[in-house]
Amino acid sequence: MRLRSYHTIGLAIITLLMTASTLRAQESVTDSLTVRSIFDELALIKEGEGTVFITQSPDIAALVHNRPTLITKDDLQAGYTYRSGYRIQVFSSNDTNARSTASHRAQQLKDAFPEIETDVLYKAPFWSVRTGSFVTREEARDFINSLKGRFPAFAREMYVVPSKIKVPL
Template identity: 30%
Template sequence: MNKLLTILLLFVSCQAFAQSKGEVIVVKDPLIDSLIAKRIELNKARPTTTNPTSPTIVSSMGYRVQIFYGSDRKQAFGEQAKFKADYPKLNTYITYKEPNYFLRVGDFRTRLEAQQFLNEFKSVYPTLFIFREKINAPALDGSDN
């Protein structure tokens, strides 16, 4: 009888302390909703393919050629400025992965294009490497069709 009373008392006490359903109140800045709506609108406007008439940059996997790496920030930006002065049409990108800065050039769709660039500039920049990474895809020419 003592055991039955203990189990019954334990069961009743568990029910008394059980969690009841409640409500969650979200406190947020009203600008968050407007930012989310703007982001959705921008994503709807982004094309799925590269369109020469659209100013939107579409990223895809491709290749870049690394022309410089080193731990000196000023030297990396100096090399970038020097390269941009000589070749203004080619895009340059500086990334930092501790402890080095990497200067990579170009947005090449194929490894063959990157290899041609590497062969052309090997005499000027002796330590060139090709890397596969996300690029800003250049516009396709209409002459391929």
């Protein structure tokens, strides 16, 4: 019985953190709009709705507020683990010159965004290039727009793919 309650608490915390990231991704940041966390949102008093009181460690709130949207190479220096996330596929082909094209595109990405992890992958018979490590699909979509603006020649080939990503420990 005790193990089940720890499991339930763990799932509640994970759900809370994922909901917070979704809320933050949906809010647009402008000069007139402040970004609120899930905790701030729950604590708002709304007419006709109940009141939520949150008692929590400040460490939990700090984790929600400080979670990176794009995980860079510097974030991974202290070590990392893998989790489900999203990457941007920039190239995929099985043409005879696919290997050299993949290497060329990967180098272009590394030159333009040196802080972002870019990989050339081979899964027979396809060569592909994937970049970035994103926790949510929305974050990947936001970044893909800047990639398409920077590389319009192959913008039509770019799309978000579910992938295992490296996350800092």
